[in-house]
Amino acid sequence: xxxxxxxxxxxxxxxxxxxxxxxxxxxxxxxxxxxxxxxxxxxxxxxxxxxxxxxxxxxxxxxxx
Amino acid sequence: xxxxxxxxxxxxxxxxxxxxxxxxxxxxxxxxxxxxxxxxxxxxxxxxxxxxxxxxxxxxxxxxxxxxxxxxxxxxxxxxxxxxxxxxxxxxxxxxxxxxxxxxxxxxxxxxxxxxxxxxxxxxxxxxxxxxxxxxxxxxxxxxxxxxxxxxxxxxxxxxxxxxxxxxxxxxxxxxxxxxxxxxxxxxxxxxxxxxxxxxxxxxxxxxxxxxxxxxxxxxxxxxxxxxxxxxxxxxxxxxxxxxxxxxxxxxxxxxxxxxxxxxxxxxxxxxxxxxxxxxxxxxxxxxxxxxxxxxxxxxxxxxxxxxxxxxxxxxxxxxxxxxxxxxxxxxxxxxxxxxxxxxxxxxxxxxxxxxxxxxxxxxxxxxxxxxxxxxxxxxxxxxxxxxxxxxxxxxxxxxxxxxxxxxxxxxxxxxxxxxxxxxxxxxxxxx
Numbered sequence: 001x002x003x004x005x006x007x008x009x010x011x012x013x014x015x016x017x018x019x020x021x022x023x024x025x026x027x028x029x030x031x032x033x034x035x036x037x038x039x040x041x042x043x044x045x046x047x048x049x050x051x052x053x054x055x056x057x058x059x060x061x062x063x064x065x
Numbered sequence: 066x067x068x069x070x071x072x073x074x075x076x077x078x079x080x081x082x083x084x085x086x087x088x089x090x091x092x093x094x095x096x097x098x099x100x101x102x103x104x105x106x107x108x109x110x111x112x113x114x115x116x117x118x119x120x121x122x123x124x125x126x127x128x129x130x131x132x133x134x135x136x137x138x139x140x141x142x143x144x145x146x147x148x149x150x151x152x153x154x155x156x157x158x159x160x161x162x163x164x165x166x167x168x169x170x171x172x173x174x175x176x177x178x179x180x181x182x183x184x185x186x187x188x189x190x191x192x193x194x195x196x197x198x199x200x201x202x203x204x205x206x207x208x209x210x211x212x213x214x215x216x217x218x219x220x221x222x223x224x225x226x227x228x229x230x231x232x233x234x235x236x237x238x239x240x241x242x243x244x245x246x247x248x249x250x251x252x253x254x255x256x257x258x259x260x261x262x263x264x265x266x267x268x269x270x271x272x273x274x275x276x277x278x279x280x281x282x283x284x285x286x287x288x289x290x291x292x293x294x295x296x297x298x299x300x301x302x303x304x305x306x307x308x309x310x311x312x313x314x315x316x317x318x319x320x321x322x323x324x325x326x327x328x329x330x331x332x333x334x335x336x337x338x339x340x341x342x343x344x345x346x347x348x349x350x351x352x353x354x355x356x357x358x359x360x361x362x363x364x365x366x367x368x369x370x371x372x373x374x375x376x377x378x379x380x381x382x383x384x385x386x387x388x389x390x391x392x393x394x395x396x397x398x399x400x401x402x403x404x405x406x407x408x409x410x411x412x413x414x415x416x417x418x419x420x421x422x423x424x425x426x427x428x429x430x431x432x433x434x435x436x437x438x439x440x441x442x443x444x445x446x447x448x449x450x451x452x453x454x455x456x457x458x459x460x461x462x463x464x465x466x467x468x469x470x471x472x473x474x475x476x477x478x479x480x481x482x483x484x485x486x487x488x489x490x491x492x493x494x495x496x497x
């Protein structure tokens with residue numbers, strides 16, 4: 001199942017925190033970073049989609065009026 | 066008795082003169098004529114007019130009443146020659162015909178006719194006096210209506226919003242009724258009228274109108290209003306409308322009463338107490354049509370008002386939607402901007418932290434390397450020490466060797482191979 005923005009962002013924050021706390025070892029660093037980038041992409045996609053949808057809906061309301 | 070008869074010679078009786086009735090009458094006539102030389106003014110009420118159109122003479126019965134009791138009464142005469150003049154002037158000034166119940170001031174002579182008896186010969190009537198009396202009567206009527214608390218009763222009724230069923234008290238052949246009907250017919254509205262025929266002026270008017278009003282009252286729920294229409298006839302005969310009986314009936318009538326009874330400059334009491342007093346029958350019809358028009362106009366106005374407010378509400382809501390849409394746009398843009406910023410910050414953190422992690426580990430490795438390097442025996446060897454090995458094993462104790470063993474002596478830059486000849490173990494120092 002695809003993650004929601006909130007879930008993806010929350011996981012991203014966990015990774016950042018883990019990095020800050022230096023809990024991540026070098027072996028898993030690359031995997032963590034790859035995961036973080038994937039999450040950022042998910043979030044960005046969600047944002048772009050939401051932006052498009054909102055603009056389309058608002059335009060619809062404005063055209064109706 | 067016989068004596069008396071004896072003395073009766075047809076001329077005298079008991080020595081006294083016998084008069085014929087005509088003697089007495091003539092004597093009386095002469096006495097009266099001597100006593101009443103001049104004409105004089107007398108005020109009285111006409112209890113019955115007794116006008117004979119055929120001869121043109123009029124023989125009014127005059128009375129003076131205290132409340133309902135007759136205090137005096139006398140017959141009177143107005144000869145045809147006088148009557149025409151007196152009536153014309155009276156009607157002209159009072160607007161009323163000489164009629165029963167009227168109070169008059171007249172110029173009269175006392176007349177005694179041997180055959181017809183005593184009567185007042187009226188030569189003139191002062192209309193102004195009757196006018197004053199009528200005004201007094203009118204004021205009394207108004208006062209009585211006010212005392213009974215019914216003066217404003219009809220005015221306080223509510224007229225039907227759409228008066229389309231009208232009871233008409235009038236005469237079908239009168240011009241006024243025709244005028245009223247033609248105005249209604251010409252209008253675009255269907256106003257239904259029902260005629261209740263009545264005498265509208267003169268002596269019988271009060272009774273006749275009252276009877277019809279009572280008929281209408283018995284079925285008033287079928288009507289929206291009553292109109293009383295009197296057409297033509299000028300200003301004469303309107304005194305009926307000042308009568309208490311008629312005015313009270315109109316005032317207390319269960320429906321609004323609209324009058325169209327004439328052109329009089331003096332408004333009658335009935336008109337005063339009516340719901341509305343229109344002057345002419347045409348005005349009366351127009352009053353009803355105005356009510357109908359007003360109702361229809363009002364409906365139009367209400368429809369326009371509803372439409373106006375509904376459209377305005379829609380407009381306001383539309384604007385609100387626009388504002389909300391704009392707000393959503395702005396808020397979303399801000400939110401998305403914030404999210405992007407957060408993601409960018411996260412990316413920066415990740416980059417920074419990853420690099421820091423790599424650098425830290427790299428640094429640790431370097432340190433370890435340095436540490437390891439420092440522990441390398443080469444550094445000791447370089448300072449002039451050597452390392453002895455036998456069969457690849459570092460020799461740490463003399464017991465590990467025996468004579469004849471081949472040993473390797475490692476220096477910093479060379480390895481010396483030698484054979485063990487002798488092993489000498491120095492004596493142990495005594496502990497002090």
